[in-house]
Amino acid sequence: MELTGKLKILLVLGCILSAIGSVLTLGPFVYIYFIIKEILTVGGNINLVNTGVVIHYGWLALIFAISGIIVTFAALMCTHVVAFKTIKNVRYDLLKHLATLPLGFHTMNPSGKIRKIVETNTFQLEDFIAHRLPDLVGSLVTPAAILILLLYFDWVLGIICLIPLIAGFAIQYSIMKRSSQKFLEIYQNSLEDMNNSAVEYVRGISVVKVFGQTIYSFKNFYDSIIRYKDFVLKYTLSMEKSMSLFVTIINGAFFLLVPAGIILSSYATNYESFVLSFIFYAIFAPVTASMLMKIMYTASDQMMVSESLKKIDMLFNEKPLKEPENPQTPENNNITFNNVSFSYISEHKEELALEDVSFKVNEGKIMALVGPSGGGKTTIANLIPRFWDVNKGEIRIGNVDIQEIAYSELMDRMSIVFQDVYLFKDSILNNIKFSKPDAGREEVLKAARLAQCEDILEKLPDGIDTVIGTKGIYLSGGEKQRIALARAILKDSPIIIFDEATAFADPENEYKIQRAFEELTKNKTVIMIAHRLSSIRNVDEILVLKKGKILERGSHDELLKNEGLYATMWKEYQRGLSWDVGKQIEDNRSGGDFPDSNKLQDSLSGYEIENKRGEVDPNA
CATH class of the missing domain: 1.20.1560.10 (ABC transporter type 1, transmembrane domain)
Incomplete structure (x- = not known):
């Protein structure tokens, strides 16, 4: 009743x-x-x-x-x-x-x-x-x-x-x-x-x-x-x-x-x-x-x-995300982690995905997160927009705890582009406008152009009005990523959280994604999860994460000089770029061996974390 x-x-x-x-x-x-x-x-x-x-x-x-x-x-x-x-x-x-x-x-x-x-x-x-x-x-x-x-x-x-x-x-x-x-x-x-x-x-x-x-x-x-x-x-x-x-x-x-x-x-x-x-x-x-x-x-x-x-x-009866009673407005867009610890709860055990993590990204700077699977990169990206709340410590934007910022304002301040892009069964126009429903057509077209989507629209029968998923019209992973970048460019938020997807893109899409990313991140505070080390050589700071802890931090050149995990990953990454499958098979037949996988395995051993729920790895 x-x-x-x-x-x-x-x-x-x-x-x-x-x-x-x-x-x-x-x-x-x-x-x-x-x-x-x-x-x-x-x-x-x-x-x-x-x-x-x-x-x-x-x-x-x-x-x-x-x-x-x-x-x-x-x-x-x-x-x-x-x-x-x-x-x-x-x-x-x-x-x-x-x-x-x-x-x-x-x-x-x-x-x-x-x-x-x-x-x-x-x-x-x-x-x-x-x-x-x-x-x-x-x-x-x-x-x-x-x-x-x-x-x-x-x-x-x-x-x-x-x-x-x-x-x-x-x-x-x-x-x-x-x-x-x-x-x-x-x-x-x-x-x-x-x-x-x-x-x-x-x-x-x-x-x-x-x-x-x-x-x-x-x-x-x-x-x-x-x-x-x-x-x-x-x-x-x-x-x-x-x-x-x-x-x-x-x-x-x-x-x-x-x-x-x-x-x-x-x-x-x-x-x-x-x-x-x-x-x-x-x-x-x-x-x-x-x-x-x-x-x-x-x-x-x-x-x-x-x-x-x-x-x-x-x-x-499930409790919604707690809203502050007296919401505060940050003065700037610095991002600060102060002794943050966090765990994903499972039926079998509780293991820290982040442990006493502290760092700061100043407004207008770019920070890259690297490290093996299970290091906590995606966890950091998920905590900033309060997809989860921390168990210990605090996350601040402009000296205000994010839990004291109205959730609507918090989301208005950031654009999030994850690797797994979801597009609705709707026109490309409406998919891009999803981040800013009141945007005009010309505004959307400009965002699409800045995101290097012009070639996508040219090949479609109805251009930006083409409905995805009908009449056999589907987009590739790289093309979806560019549509997602167009969404973020249209929203024009001061904070960008970006999960780089170029590791699985063809060279042409990779180039266009990089150009779209450059447009997106102009004068923005950026935290990006990097999968290709070549894409982060010029970022302001790199955090190397291992089992939820910060193992190393610094610029690309500084980390190479430290000769730690990042330097090892860089060397193996360079060797991978020059690796020729046909040549390697021939060498293997004549008594050679594949690249020193044992060395890389030793360097990265112990970094992979057990799947929390047996379904997904939220720390990937």
Whole structure:
């Protein structure tokens, strides 16, 4: 009810109308009883039947039937309006809330789980409000009306009809109470696991196809399907006997009614009246059973929706990124790390991704982060925009702790270009404008030109208005990177966080990315994650990271003179540039060896950190 907000009155009206409609649908049975009574009163002689009375009762039965349909339809209209508006509001609020949660939440929670809550669980809520809730109200009111009818015409036959119904529900309640809640919880969790594995399977389909594998080879997905199937099958078989017994008992009123009727007929003072009552109960008892069956199914749906609401509430209860009570505005764009320590939390262990890291990047300067995988480069880049908050120490921009800066202002101050670029299935124009929605067309075209995107736009059928992902139009990794740079140039933020992607670009794209990067970083405070050491020879300062600590710092020339890890990496990088695959194979055949990989391995040994969650390496 809380989720319906201002629509509560309309929902209550729908439930009241549903209750009225359920009672009205019983009217025809009452008037059919009076019609049969009128016929039996004259000994079954049609010529003696008062046709006026029969027609009167017939019209009343028809009126009640039509009124029941109209009122029930009106009830469903009310509940459907409430359901559709509620589900729209809930999904909107969920997505809005998700946007306020730190990136750590999204990393720790698989997208399949979140997708199931936003789509499947909210759909179950919609279905419950639109259909099951009015059915439940109607089903609860109907038994009261039925009980009155059963006891009104002949209380003895009425009690006989109620005995199997009461017995059946008592048995089923005892069984369902022990198992249903536990079943629903496991059922929801099994669906989540299967959704998570399905999303992972789809995302990794290219790897599956490349290695010629099938769904049976993708163990996580296949196992989640088998677990779901086995659990549902096991539960269904466990309920087979009890459910069969329940259905048999509640539908057994007729079989109990026949012998009871034979016995009671001998004691009847008015035989015709007794026969009339017996016929009514013989017709009405199965109808009663089917109406009461609705209660069981609706109750089951109610338990299912309760589990869905728990999942929705769980998502709403996740704490959003904390906003400062009295936000401050930095005077400049210096970036300072003061004794920062941070760890990614996992189920198995907690290991520091950064430990007592301190450095400063002055406004307008460029700092490069280098080091082996797991050193903490991406962690530093993620902490500056508060994708996570530090466990210890502080990060400052212009002498203001970033946690004391309004998040909207913090994000306005920086542009982030990561290696894994995501483009929406929309026009290139709108993809670039994503960083500045109010930008004009000419402004976007200028940003695209500065990002060296002119050759991309020239080859596309609709230029900058071309929709990516339609008609077989896709961009290469280097081209995507340039579109991402155009976004950042358009935003024109004073701080740039850049994960260099030229390591996997062809020479032409690499050259254009470098030129776009030069445009982007003019007079900006820049922190870049470098993968090709040649691209950072002229930066202001280089930090060499190892296992979350700063191993070395200085300019390119200074670090070469130190003859430490950076100097070793530079030498191996230079050797890699001059390495000729064909020549090396020939040398190897004649007794030579590949480049001194053992030396490089010794230098870099111990630098790789175990994947935190078994899914992604956030320190890459």
